[in-house]
Amino acid sequence: MIPVTKTYLPPLKEYQAYLKKIWEKGWITNHGVYVNELEEKLKSHLNIKYLRCLSNGTLALQIAIKSLELKGEIITTPFSYVATTDAILWENCTPVYVDIDPETLTIDPKKIEAAITKKTTAILATHVYGNPCDVEAIAKIAKKYKLKVIYDAAHSFGSEYKGKSVFSYGDISITSFHATKLFHTVEGGAIFTNSKQLDHKNSYLRNFGHNGPEKFFGIGTNAKMSEVNAAMGLCNLPKVETIMKAREQASKRYMKNLLSIKDINYPKIRKGTIYNYAYFPVIFNSEKELLNVIKTLYANNIFPRRYFYPSLNTLGFSKSQKMPVSESVSKRVLCLPLFSGITNKEIDLVSKLIIEALKIK
Numbered sequence: 001m002i003p004v005t006k007t008y009l010p011p012l013k014e015y016q017a018y019l020k021k022i023w024e025k026g027w028i029t030n031h032g033v034y035v036n037e038l039e040e041k042l043k044s045h046l047n048i049k050y051l052r053c054l055s056n057g058t059l060a061l062q063i064a065i066k067s068l069e070l071k072g073e074i075i076t077t078p079f080s081y082v083a084t085t086d087a088i089l090w091e092n093c094t095p096v097y098v099d100i101d102p103e104t105l106t107i108d109p110k111k112i113e114a115a116i117t118k119k120t121t122a123i124l125a126t127h128v129y130g131n132p133c134d135v136e137a138i139a140k141i142a143k144k145y146k147l148k149v150i151y152d153a154a155h156s157f158g159s160e161y162k163g164k165s166v167f168s169y170g171d172i173s174i175t176s177f178h179a180t181k182l183f184h185t186v187e188g189g190a191i192f193t194n195s196k197q198l199d200h201k202n203s204y205l206r207n208f209g210h211n212g213p214e215k216f217f218g219i220g221t222n223a224k225m226s227e228v229n230a231a232m233g234l235c236n237l238p239k240v241e242t243i244m245k246a247r248e249q250a251s252k253r254y255m256k257n258l259l260s261i262k263d264i265n266y267p268k269i270r271k272g273t274i275y276n277y278a279y280f281p282v283i284f285n286s287e288k289e290l291l292n293v294i295k296t297l298y299a300n301n302i303f304p305r306r307y308f309y310p311s312l313n314t315l316g317f318s319k320s321q322k323m324p325v326s327e328s329v330s331k332r333v334l335c336l337p338l339f340s341g342i343t344n345k346e347i348d349l350v351s352k353l354i355i356e357a358l359k360i361k
């Protein structure tokens with residue numbers, strides 16, 4: 001069986017050494033030493049001033065919206081995972097979709113201004129598969145209309161744009177450390193900002209709003225990361241460069257194998273990006289081709305993932321809007337198996353089966 005992804009698990013002994021210390025201390029959550037250590041190590045690894053580890057990426061998005069006190073309409077992308085839209089709706093705001101650029105698959109800044117109304121308070125865009133949005137164009141629009149910018153950078157660990165971590169763009173950016181991500185803490189996430197004031201808000205919003213044991217800054221939620229999750233992060237962080245290298249090599253082998261196939265396209269990585277190879281998405285010419293490929297791969301115990309599918313504007317969670325590019329791409333895009341332990345033999349088999357499936361008419 002070849003799954004779309006396999007969670008990287010550190011040597012059990014390394015994780016057990018952390019667990020032993022957690023047992024000795026008897027402190028397993030509520031801002032323990034390992035969460036603090038992970039936060040400090042991440043700051044230095046990513047060269048980021050302010051970050052807070054959280055229990056997952058979805059709560060990180062909700063906290064970002066709360067922290068910026070957003071109301072009304074939030075401009076967002078239909079080409080993302082459902083969590084992006086969920087967070088907006090969960091925070092009682094209205095998602096207003098803007099279609100994506102057909103090459104990079106990130107929100108198309110040329111279409112944003114037409115969607116701005118008096119009720120618009122922010123732009124929440126996703127760096128798709130780790131490929132950054134047009135952050136300069138978005139910052140310009142945000143400045144002109146006094147909008148806040150949040151980036152859903154759930155896929156972006158290790159991606160850099162113009163010499164900086166992708167996490168450093170926007171008023172607030174968030175990521176996911178879910179087990180499927182290239183750096184993970186089993187479940188987990190983080191929230192990033194360049195503002196000391198917002199960082200302080202993020203820190204109390206994740207902890208019930210506490211200001212000391214008996215006082216409160218305001219309302220909050222529970223989005224704390226536990227010590228056992230942070231320990232997994234501390235085991236995995238030293239391996240992240242090796243994991244990314246392995247994914248890069250696997251992606252390059254797929255590219256080489258599929259080079260001659262004219263029916264396959266790839267998202268264009270934005271110029272100025274150091275890409276993290278978080279996913280290996282391929283875009284077919286038609287949904288029929290994609291379905292033929294899936295059928296062939298499933299029959300051989302290989303499980304790619306339709307991701308992102310469906311286009312979020314079609315979910316019926318919000319006012320219906322037509323998003324032709326996102327709707328078309330989401331029907332034709334498939335993420336192929338990619339993980340640090342994938343073998344050349346497995347990559348070659350997946351590639352061969354795709355080439356065969358594309359011959360079915």
Ligand SMILES: Cc1ncc(COP(=O)(O)O)c(C=O)c1O
Pocket residue numbers: 056057058059080081083084126152154155175176177178188189
């Ligand atoms: C683009 C995007 N945003 C948000 C999330 C949610 O992150 P989490 O699973 O940590 O809540 C995901 C998860 O896969 C995602 O892909």
